[in-house]
Amino acid sequence: MYRSTSGFVGGALILALACWLGIDAAAVGEGDTPWLALAALLFLVPLVAAYTLVPAxxxxxxxxxxxxxxxxxxxxxxxxxxxxxxxxxxxxxxxxxxxxxxxxxxxLRARKRATRRDPRVTGDRAPGTGASRRGGVAPGAPDRSAGVDRAPxxxxxxxxxxxxxxxxxxxxxxxxxxxxWSYEILAPSLAGAVLLAVLLGLG
Incomplete structure (x- = not known):
């Protein structure tokens, strides 16, 4: 399985913060605030999960x-x-x-960093390795040559x-x-959006 570790961790942190704030607002809020908090959670949580936890x-x-x-x-x-x-x-x-x-x-930053680490791309060369390779690799077309350092x-x-x-x-x-299609993501998010719009319209 392949996935973005940084995206997964970042998404988990955002969800934890959103749930903490939303549940707190629902528990201690007055008037329409609890319903608005719950509607916002229903709308946002599936979207955040979709873009951070789901991709694999x-x-x-x-x-x-x-x-x-x-x-x-x-x-x-x-x-x-x-x-x-x-x-x-x-x-x-x-x-x-x-x-x-x-x-x-x-x-692109990881590609450039990997390119700089490779001595054949930077122009450096160890004794006995022959001519150096200059010019590097275009960011949009990474080199697949054997031995060239690669971004993850x-x-x-x-x-x-x-x-x-x-x-x-x-x-x-x-x-x-x-x-x-991921209806388990789309359906609750759409329901939350409709509920949030109705509450804001009535308020």
Whole structure:
């Protein structure tokens, strides 16, 4: 499984703070304040969870499952055309579908830091290593050359590409692409938004 650790931890902290403030307001507030607090929690908690806790990428020998904030996409490796890294990480299917990998956000800072650590990119060279490599790698097109230091999400994408290259032609890796909307996120958030709008309108 692949996911953003920093996003997960940050989301958990935001949810803890939101729940603490919301429950406190609901418990000690007067008038419409408790209802407004509960409506706000119903609206915000699913959205925060969707963008921070939910995103994940699962991969095995037969398929890739991409869990994004509001939908989950399952792609057999045989239906994957490519996995591309630019300013976002994306997977393309043979039916023209393009799906962003929310769990693997691109960090240009991490790419630059990884590039600076590699002596062939910075222009340094150890004795006997031959000519140095200058110029670096464009942020939107990371180098996959062997030995070049890589940002964490770029290494994850390399692992997914390797699985695709080795398993794409296997019989067990064929099938249909499926997309499932996350109604368990959308429904409560929409209900909270409607309730919040009604309460604010009546107030």
């Amino acid at each position: 990428v699962y991969a095995n020998e037969d398929r890739l499952r991409v869990r994004n904030p509001f939908r989950t996409i399952t792609l057999p490796w045989g239906r994957v055309v490519s996995l591309r890294s630019g300013y976002t990480n994306e997977v393309f299917s043979d039916d023209g579908g393009k799906y962003q990998l929310w769990a693997l956000p691109v960090s 999400t770029d290494r994850s994408m390399d692992e997914l590409r390797e699985l695709h290259e080795h398993r794409g032609g296997e019989a067990s890796a064929q099938g249909e692409v499926s997309v499932r």
